[in-house]
Amino acid sequence: MKIRSDILRVYREVHSWVGICAGLLLFVAFFAGAISMFEQPLQNLTTPRLDMPAAVPLSRTPELLDQIFRAYPQARQNYTVVLAPDRSLPGRVAWPARPPHGHDFGPLLVATLGPDGALAVRQQAVAPVAHFIDMLHQKLGLPLPQSISRPVMGIVALLYGLALISGVIIFLPTLVRNLFAFRVGEGSRKFWLDLHNLLGFFSLPFHIVMALTSVVFAFHDPIFAVQGRLFGGHPASHAPTHAASRPLDPEQQGTPALLAPAELVVALNKAAPGFIPTTLAYSRNGRGGMMLRVSGQDSRYSLRGPTAGFATVDPATGRILSSEYLPGHQKAGFAILTVFFALHFGSFGGTATRWGYVVLGLAGAVMFYTGNRLWVNARRRRERAAGLSRDSLPTGLLARLTPGWATGCVAGCTVILTAGYAVPDRMTDDVVEGVYYAVFLTCIAIFLLKPGAAAGAQDLAQRSSQSLKKPSL
Amino acid sequence: MTEAPHALDNRQWIAKVLAAILPGLGLVFAVMAILGRLAGTTGDPRSLPAQALMWLTAVLWVFVLGTCFLFSTGRQAWAVLGGACAALWGCFLLLRLFLS
Numbered sequence: 001m002k003i004r005s006d007i008l009r010v011y012r013e014v015h016s017w018v019g020i021c022a023g024l025l026l027f028v029a030f031f032a033g034a035i036s037m038f039e040q041p042l043q044n045l046t047t048p049r050l051d052m053p054a055a056v057p058l059s060r061t062p063e064l065l066d067q068i069f070r071a072y073p074q075a076r077q078n079y080t081v082v083l084a085p086d087r088s089l090p091g092r093v094a095w096p097a098r099p100p101h102g103h104d105f106g107p108l109l110v111a112t113l114g115p116d117g118a119l120a121v122r123q124q125a126v127a128p129v130a131h132f133i134d135m136l137h138q139k140l141g142l143p144l145p146q147s148i149s150r151p152v153m154g155i156v157a158l159l160y161g162l163a164l165i166s167g168v169i170i171f172l173p174t175l176v177r178n179l180f181a182f183r184v185g186e187g188s189r190k191f192w193l194d195l196h197n198l199l200g201f202f203s204l205p206f207h208i209v210m211a212l213t214s215v216v217f218a219f220h221d222p223i224f225a226v227q228g229r230l231f232g233g234h235p236a237s238h239a240p241t242h243a244a245s246r247p248l249d250p251e252q253q254g255t256p257a258l259l260a261p262a263e264l265v266v267a268l269n270k271a272a273p274g275f276i277p278t279t280l281a282y283s284r285n286g287r288g289g290m291m292l293r294v295s296g297q298d299s300r301y302s303l304r305g306p307t308a309g310f311a312t313v314d315p316a317t318g319r320i321l322s323s324e325y326l327p328g329h330q331k332a333g334f335a336i337l338t339v340f341f342a343l344h345f346g347s348f349g350g351t352a353t354r355w356g357y358v359v360l361g362l363a364g365a366v367m368f369y370t371g372n373r374l375w376v377n378a379r380r381r382r383e384r385a386a387g388l389s390r391d392s393l394p395t396g397l398l399a400r401l402t403p404g405w406a407t408g409c410v411a412g413c414t415v416i417l418t419a420g421y422a423v424p425d426r427m428t429d430d431v432v433e434g435v436y437y438a439v440f441l442t443c444i445a446i447f448l449l450k451p452g453a454a455a456g457a458q459d460l461a462q463r464s465s466q467s468l469k470k471p472s473l
Numbered sequence: 474m475t476e477a478p479h480a481l482d483n484r485q486w487i488a489k490v491l492a493a494i495l496p497g498l499g500l501v502f503a504v505m506a507i508l509g510r511l512a513g514t515t516g517d518p519r520s521l522p523a524q525a526l527m528w529l530t531a532v533l534w535v536f537v538l539g540t541c542f543l544f545s546t547g548r549q550a551w552a553v554l555g556g557a558c559a560a561l562w563g564c565f566l567l568l569r570l571f572l573s
Binding site: 004006007009010013014158161165166211215219223226227230231232324340 | 481505506518521523528531532538540
C-alpha cells in the first residue's frame, strides 16, 4: 500500500511527539490495569480476615435482617444481602455505616449471627492496596484528585487515539515487508522497532478499544450534558432505571412484603438461568417503595461492569423489571454497547479472558516502553550526525527517565502488593500511597543520577561512527 | 514516491489541532444533534439512543483529531471545520424548526 511520502513524514512526526507526551503515563495505565484484572482476588489476598463468625446460611437471612433492623433502624434504607461472602465483604448482610452520599457508600457495616444466634456486627476493613493500583490505572499514576485526573486521563486517551491512527498510517506501507521481521542481531534500533511494530500491530484491536473507551470514560458526562441541553432537560445521570419499584405500606416498615432472599434467588434462577447473582442490593426510593438491584456474573456473556452485570428485580416477586444490563437478556443495542465496556474490563468469558488481558496489558506497557526507547535512539542518531558528542538535555533526560519511570512503577506496585500480603494490618490509604510514591520517585532518582547511564549513548556513538566507516551499509 | 507540489508538513500543527479541538468538536456535536433530532431521542443518558450518540461523538472526535494534520494549512483547517460546523448547526436549527 502506497501513501504519499510527505503524509508519512507528517504522521511519523505526530506519532513520535504524541507518543513521547503520553507514553510514560500510558505505561503506568497499562501495567496497573493489567494487575487490576485481578483486583478482587488481590483485595481478598491483602485484606486481613475479620474476627467474626461465618456467614449464616442464606435461609436464615430474614432472621438476621430482623435483628439488624431492630439494632440499626437506618439499615432499612439501604442494605445488601451478600450471596458470596469473601474476605473483603464477609458476613451475610452489609449496609452503610453513614447515610450514603451519591455513589459513595463510605465504610460498610457487615453482620452475621453467632452460634448462639446473637447479632455479630463489624466494620468492613478492606485493604487499600488493590484499590490503590486500580486508581493508579485510572489516574495514569498521577497523584491528582479525581476532578483533575479525569480530564487529564481523557486528554491522554485522545493522544493515545492519535498515536494509534498515526502509527497505523506509518506502518501500513511497510506492513507486508516488516510484519514478521524480527531482527534480533542487527543492533538495538531494529530490535526495538520490530518489537514495537509487532506488539502494536497484533494488539491493535485491543488498543483501539482501550483508547475509545477511555475517551468515553473521561468525557461521557459533558457529552451527556450537551445532549440534555439539546434534546430535553434530563439531569445527567446514567444510573439504571428504577421506574417500577414496589410501593410499601409505611406501617409494614420493611421486610414482610418482600420475598426472602433464598426464594428470590430461586425465582431469579428460573427467570435468568446461568446468571449467578452475587449481591442483592435493596434500597428505599423517595416514595417509600423498595428497589432491588441484583449484581452477578455469567461467563457466557459480556458484563456491563468490571466484574458484574446487573438486573433490577421486583423484591416482592423476583420478577425481572429491567434487563438492560443483565447479561444474555439485553436488547441488541444495549448488548452491543455492553460489549465495548466488557472489552475494556475483560469482563467476558471468565478467568481465561482475564489472564489474556493481563498479557495484553503487559504487552501494551512494553510497547510504550519500546516507543520511548525508539524516540531516544532516533534523537541520539540525529544528534550524533549533527556532530554533538553528548546527548542534548531532553534526550539525556528521557533516556534516563524512561527506564526509571518504568522500573519505579513496577517496583512500587510490587512493594505495596508484597507489603499488603505480609503486613496487611499496617496498610492504610496514606501508607500505601506514601510507600508507592517513595519507591517510584527513588527509582527515578537512581536512574537520573546514575553515572553510567550515558554509556549507552557512547556505545551508540561508537557504533554509528563504525557504520560510517563501512560504506557498504 | 514523488513529492507532491505542495508537500504537507507540520509547521502549522497548533492551528490545525486547535481547529480539530474547537470547531472540530462543534462539528461532531452538530452531527450528534442532527442524528439525535432525527431519531427523536430524549437525551436521557439511560436511553439507548443517547448512549449510542455519546459513543459516536467520541469516535468521530478522535477521527477528526487524527485527520486534521492532512489540511495543508491551519487556515484551511479552520475554514473547512468551522464552515462545516456552522453549516451543520444551521441544518440542526432548520430541522428543529420543521420538526417541532
